[in-house]
Amino acid sequence: MNWILLVVAGLFEVGFAFCLGKAKDAAGLVATYWYLGFLLCLAISMFLLVKATQELPIGTAYAVWTGIGAVGTVLVGIFFFKEPADFWRLFFLAILIASIIGLKAVTP
Template sequence: MAWLFLILGGLFEVGFTTCLKYSNNFSNTKWSIGFFICITLSFILLNKAVQTLPIGTAYAVWTGIGAAGSVLVGIFLFKEPSDFWRIFFLFMLIASILGLKMVSK
């Protein structure tokens, strides 16, 4: 169950970074509210996960999901570059996240 909390928390991290971009420096109320909801849920779920999982593993996976997801949102939603090296290192990040999951008890 802790891994589910952690994955959901990471997805809400992607949500809060996306809302942050759309909030236009918190001048757009709808996206600003979305940001605060997502960041709150993200941290609550991370907190639930670290009750069982090692903090270092949980934090690395949580931030990794957020980072990888934010890169993908940037590429698909905000038309950021998707050159070879960006994709290569994105896959390396995802491989590292999976590796941490596999070596954690």
């Protein structure tokens, strides 16, 4: 159950990065809504991370949480913000995904 909480926390980390990206391109009330979305996603992500680390080792949990956030944010950048998807970005993204899976595999 704690691994599920950690994955969901990582997805909310992607959510707050997405909201920041959208807020950057918005103005006025629309930007305010994106910043509120950022704060909501941030609060949920942190709450779930805290819950997950009550049972999982903090080093592993934090690394997996940030890894999910990093992978998800790069993918959001590619698909929603038209960032480049060249070979080296995808290569290192694959290594990051393999590292996250490896940490999960070696953690009791």
